[in-house]
Amino acid sequence: MPLQLIENASLGPFNTFGVDAHAVFLARITAVEQLAELEALSAVSGLPRLILGGGSNLLFTGDFEGVVIKVDIPGLSELEPGADHWHIEVGAGEDWHATVERLLAMDRPGLENLALIPGQSGAAPIQNIGAYGLELAERFHSLRAWDVEQRRVIEMSLADCNFGYRDSVFKHQLAGRRVILSVTLALPRQWQPVAGYADVAHELKARAIAKPGARDIFDAVVAIRRRKLPDPALIGNAGSFFKNPIVARDKLQELLQHFPSLVSYPMSGGRFKLAAGWLIDAAGLKGVTRGRAGVYEKQALVLVNRGGATGREILALAHEVQEKVAAKFGVSLEPEPVIV
Numbered sequence: 001m002p003l004q005l006i007e008n009a010s011l012g013p014f015n016t017f018g019v020d021a022h023a024v025f026l027a028r029i030t031a032v033e034q035l036a037e038l039e040a041l042s043a044v045s046g047l048p049r050l051i052l053g054g055g056s057n058l059l060f061t062g063d064f065e066g067v068v069i070k071v072d073i074p075g076l077s078e079l080e081p082g083a084d085h086w087h088i089e090v091g092a093g094e095d096w097h098a099t100v101e102r103l104l105a106m107d108r109p110g111l112e113n114l115a116l117i118p119g120q121s122g123a124a125p126i127q128n129i130g131a132y133g134l135e136l137a138e139r140f141h142s143l144r145a146w147d148v149e150q151r152r153v154i155e156m157s158l159a160d161c162n163f164g165y166r167d168s169v170f171k172h173q174l175a176g177r178r179v180i181l182s183v184t185l186a187l188p189r190q191w192q193p194v195a196g197y198a199d200v201a202h203e204l205k206a207r208a209i210a211k212p213g214a215r216d217i218f219d220a221v222v223a224i225r226r227r228k229l230p231d232p233a234l235i236g237n238a239g240s241f242f243k244n245p246i247v248a249r250d251k252l253q254e255l256l257q258h259f260p261s262l263v264s265y266p267m268s269g270g271r272f273k274l275a276a277g278w279l280i281d282a283a284g285l286k287g288v289t290r291g292r293a294g295v296y297e298k299q300a301l302v303l304v305n306r307g308g309a310t311g312r313e314i315l316a317l318a319h320e321v322q323e324k325v326a327a328k329f330g331v332s333l334e335p336e337p338v339i340v
């Protein structure tokens, strides 16, 4: 298949905020050879690059004066299993949730806690997607990526990716430098439920399920997410707009003196994760509207496009949230999506 290069392409259909923006070029990549082909084109030489998956974790604040590389590489295949894990290689262009469902149907459970996360499989390692007590890193074997400088395919192991909380090497040293082509998952052959997360435990209890199977957890997670999060097909959003901030014990204790109902979770190293949604709500911002942007009524961590908002309007609201939370709690909130 030859490379598909679209000039002056609209990015509206390719971001879940539904923000209107254009790129000088949009390259749709279905095979690795097309990346080499793209680099050889004089028309795109010297232009900035942006790698794009499903556009569910980024905010366009204006037009992109360069080439958007939209990764559409398909495929799902089972590789030689390890002693303890099934190994499944998934093309970067495969929809993440559809992959979770498909693997469940193939009797390869292990991703059910990560059901209904929008976006493509190739983007999952970028921020080490996580939800309801599980992170991609716990189900990851390796990935294949195109190195844009060396112009060759490189295999990366779990250690190479340096995964952290909503973090990886792809957000730092390798930002924009590796186009992920496929991800190989490691799914446990002896499956055990991950059902300790409070919301999941409550949902299973409400459904009178004492010994959940993978399908039960999948159904519970899907139901919780449908209740709590806006569907991007109906209300533009990028999920959680801020990461949960991490503070030292001293800071937590100081905050608890003033705000006894503050929500926090202990982490390793004597540090604590604060619920950013709680902070935003307590700063009086849940449900507010500024122009055509807003803070979602049911979950203050989510910023929404109430219809026709520009990326700049959404960003201005994000700054207001950061300022008000910093002024009230002395805590800084870091955006989770990539701001372009």
Ligand SMILES: Cc1cc2nc3c(=O)[nH]c(=O)nc-3n(C[C@H](O)[C@H](O)[C@H](O)COP(=O)(O)OP(=O)(O)OC[C@H]3O[C@@H](n4cnc5c(N)ncnc54)[C@H](O)[C@@H]3O)c2cc1C
Residues within 6 Å of the ligand: 016, 050, 051, 052, 053, 054, 055, 056, 057, 058, 071, 092, 117, 118, 119, 120, 121, 122, 123, 124, 126, 127, 128, 129, 130, 131, 178, 179, 180, 181, 229, 230, 231, 232, 237, 238, 239, 240, 338
């Ligand atoms: C309603 C909603 C709920 C969400 N819930 C969660 C959640 O529970 N947990 C969570 O972790 N996230 C969540 N997200 C965020 C988002 O779904 C994930 O981060 C997802 O992995 C992004 O995938 P994407 O394909 O849309 O990536 P994009 O938004 O297209 O890109 C995100 C970043 O990844 C890079 N990228 C994308 N594809 C590639 C590739 N093939 N190679 C190299 N770089 C690439 C981009 O350059 C960009 O930096 C949610 C989003 C929404 C809208």
